[in-house]
Amino acid sequence: MKKSAGYPIQLDAGNLEKAKCPVLYALDIIGQKWKLPILWYMYEEQPIRYNELKRKLAGITNVMLTKSLRELEGAGLVSRVQYNEIPPRVEYSLTDRGEALIPTLKELYKWGQEQMQR
Helix, strand or coil: CCCCCCCCCCCCCCCHHHCCCHHHHHHHHHCCCCHHHHHHHHHHCCCEEHHHHHHHCCCCCHHHHHHHHHHHHHCCCEEEEEECCCCCEEEEEECHHHHCCHHHHHHHHHHHHHHHCC
């Protein structure tokens, strides 16, 4: 008996970009190298400033951190608040939409841990 994924998706191997698949949509938003660690550290410490986040993400460049934060903000997962002070201060935190992703990330972490032990 064939199992169904629970939604009718026809994936065309030559045109995955146009497939209307929720999993592919989600991975397009969070599936890049640095985005999951950014979300995880942001969950652990909110709000967090840019330099604090950069220190936690050993190896990330300023360009990549800025790009990732902008994309996560554009996707509605991260909130950016700029304070008009001297020196300027910017803080990042998860939005409600970003917080809603955390239980899924915890389950993915658990699954990955189980797979690593095999």
